[in-house]
Amino acid sequence: MRRHSPWIxxxxxxxxxxxxxxxxxxxxxxxxxxxxxxRQESVPVDxxxxxxxxxxxxxxxxxxxxxxxxxxxxxxxxxxxxxYDAEVRKKAWMDSGTYPKASFISTSxxxxxxxxxxxxxxxxxxxxxxxxxxxxxxxxxxxxxxFDGAFEISRxxxxxxxxxxxxxxxxxxxxxxxxxx
Amino acid sequence: MQHRPVYTRTAVAxxxxxxxxxxAGFTLGATMTDLHMSPRKLKLYSYHKWIGITVLGLVLIRLxxxxxxxxxxxxxxxxxxxxxxxxxHWLLYLLMIATPIVGWLYSSASGYPVVYLKLWQLPDxxxxxxxxxxxxxxxxxxxxxxxxxVVLLHVAAALKHHFFDRDATLKRMLAWxxx
Numbered sequence: 375m376r377r378h379s380p381w382i383x384x385x386x387x388x389x390x391x392x393x394x395x396x397x398x399x400x401x402x403x404x405x406x407x408x409x410x411x412x413r414q415e416s417v418p419v420d421x422x423x424x425x426x427x428x429x430x431x432x433x434x435x436x437x438x439x440x441x442x443x444x445x446x447x448x449x450x451x452x453x454x455x456x457x458y459d460a461e462v463r464k465k466a467w468m469d470s471g472t473y474p475k476a477s478f479i480s481t482s483x484x485x486x487x488x489x490x491x492x493x494x495x496x497x498x499x500x501x502x503x504x505x506x507x508x509x510x511x512x513x514x515x516x517x518x519x520x521f522d523g524a525f526e527i528s529r530x531x532x533x534x535x536x537x538x539x540x541x542x543x544x545x546x547x548x549x550x551x552x553x554x555x
Numbered sequence: 556m557q558h559r560p561v562y563t564r565t566a567v568a569x570x571x572x573x574x575x576x577x578x579a580g581f582t583l584g585a586t587m588t589d590l591h592m593s594p595r596k597l598k599l600y601s602y603h604k605w606i607g608i609t610v611l612g613l614v615l616i617r618l619x620x621x622x623x624x625x626x627x628x629x630x631x632x633x634x635x636x637x638x639x640x641x642x643x644h645w646l647l648y649l650l651m652i653a654t655p656i657v658g659w660l661y662s663s664a665s666g667y668p669v670v671y672l673k674l675w676q677l678p679d680x681x682x683x684x685x686x687x688x689x690x691x692x693x694x695x696x697x698x699x700x701x702x703x704x705v706v707l708l709h710v711a712a713a714l715k716h717h718f719f720d721r722d723a724t725l726k727r728m729l730a731w732x733x734x
Contacts (some may be wrong), residue, residue, distance in 0.1 A: 415597055460592075
């Protein structure tokens with residue numbers, strides 16, 4: 375095997391390090407999760423959104439220039455039960471046939487204490503939009519950037535769920551995300 | 556006339572209350588799964604789980620009570636009947652404990668925790684796991700149906716002693732008034 379000079383190795387390593395630090399802003403869905411928790415009869419049920427994609431451009435030196443754009447397949451909501459999964463894809467609920475995608479596009483970012491920022495953006499779900507401000511915590515997993523946060527939405531606002539279900543299923547749905555680049 | 560020993564009032568009360576709950580819980584469990592998805596179905600599932608957890612708690616109390624307050628001595632009967640009666644009783648205890656515990660395990664494995672009476676969320680016994688849940692629901696059903704047949708045997712034996720042998724076996728469990 376050919377031996378590189380120590381200088382070349384050092385340069386190669388530095389270049390690799392810089393490339394990783396700059397990071398690929400594309401979200402790695404296989405390491406990330408988006409989970410909606412709703413309450414039925416006071417029972418918290420976690421439903422994972424299995425398919426999504428997007429990118430978060432974030433630079434710790436200029437946090438207010440950060441940008442986020444995410445797109446989620448509404449039909450990928452997994453409640454862990456075939457019956458519920460079928461129910462929730464119906465018109466009265468997610469209506470994945472008509473509205474296959476939900477999205478969040480950031481419009482502005484307000485930096486908080488180190489490792490925190492508030493992302494304000496537009497959530498589009500089932501044909502309706504809502505401006506949300508989401509507190510986000512920035513972390514690292516090895517060389518990858520990790521973004522964690524949660525927000526609450528109202529089923530009624532987005533027209534998700536039949537009225538007959540309202541005394542069984544809470545209006546508020548909490549969405550938690552763990553996004554790894 | 557000499558009074559025969561009977562079960563304690565606590566044992567009698569627990570026996571009949573648990574019997575009532577098991578009847579309700581079993582009937583719900585056997586019928587609710589076939590219902591169409593609806594808010595009512597979710598409520599019935601909740602009730603079924605609450606009943607199961609109540610049975611589990613009461614049976615554990617009953618078992619402690621039984622271990623500290625022995626059952627009255629057996630009525631005179633053939634040896635095989637005495638053995639059969641005792642085997643049935645301990646099998647009932649085993650099933651009354653195992654059936655709700657496996658139901659609870661199934662709830663945990665399906666990712667639907669039990670919130671007892673909408674007030675207390677019970678800890679998940681296992682992590683969410685669909686494959687495990689599919690097995691557990693089968694085991695839960697099998698245990699419940701075994702319990703059904705053993706209860707039937709228990710009831711048939713009690714009625715046989717009462718109406719055919721005309722002994723005090725059933726009266727020991729009906730006597731509220733202490734002798």
